Amino acid sequence: MIKSSMKLAMLAAVLTAPIILSPHQAALAAGGGGGGGGGAGGGELYGSSYSTPAPAYPQQKDRKTTHRVKKPIKQSGFDDPAFRDSYRAAYATIYERNDYAAAIDQLHALGRDDHPNVANLIGYSYRKLGDYKQSQVWYERALKADPNHVLTWNYYGLWQIEQGNRDAAQYHLSRIAAICGTDCEEYRSLAAALEKPPGTSLVY
Structure with a gap:
């Protein structure tokens, strides 16, 4: 009888004890998680898409507040x-x-x-x-x-070359490398344009 009472007391203590979650588990339980993809890069239809993750927006808890929570813009x-x-x-x-x-x-x-x-x-x-x-x-x-729209960095880099701004075009090339590396088409085409003598007409 004493043993049965002790077992019941222990079971009650376990069931009523608070559940401790790790920060990651707590975030998941609260509906958190990783952000989805941001805007389109080179384009879902044409070119590659490289974008920063969409920011995580705080959940609105108090419906009476006058401030509305900004939702991510679907681009x-x-x-x-x-x-x-x-x-x-x-x-x-x-x-x-x-x-x-x-x-x-x-x-x-x-x-x-x-x-x-x-x-x-x-x-x-x-x-x-x-x-x-x-x-x-x-x-x-x-x-x-x-800001990670790689095709714009490419086209704008060509714009810089045509304007004689080769240093600026080199910066655009470095931005492309940071986004998609040196093997992507956007990097290779801008790098090839930079290798041409100044004043060369570009066909891109």
Whole structure:
């Protein structure tokens, strides 16, 4: 009888004791975990995608507070068939028909000027039209949307070479190396452009 009472007392103590979780277990129990992928890099459709993880936003506990928790911005857009098809059409206008003015109109019509892929192609189109000032504005806009947008670093590096800013282009090359290494196409094409004599016309 005494043994049975002791067993019951021990069982009660175990069941009522607080469960101690490691910090990682506690984070998982609270719904935490690693952040998802950020914005698109070279593009889900074209090129490679290298992006920083989306930041973890704190959960809103008090519904009465006037401050709203900011949700991560979903940059992809390529899961929307209409966006994807229109983007492909603009892409073809640039790279197959070389009609850069028409492509700019098509890209603006997407209504996603702050998407890094869209801003980068607008910048590229302006550069091919010889409007370097507008081209720079759009390259900067693409990198603001995604600082690891490797194709923008590549195209903007070519912009720098054409402007005679070889030191700046070398910096862009180092940024590409940090994002995707020295074997990716974006690194190799910019490195090849830098090896050409100053003043050489670029076909990129």
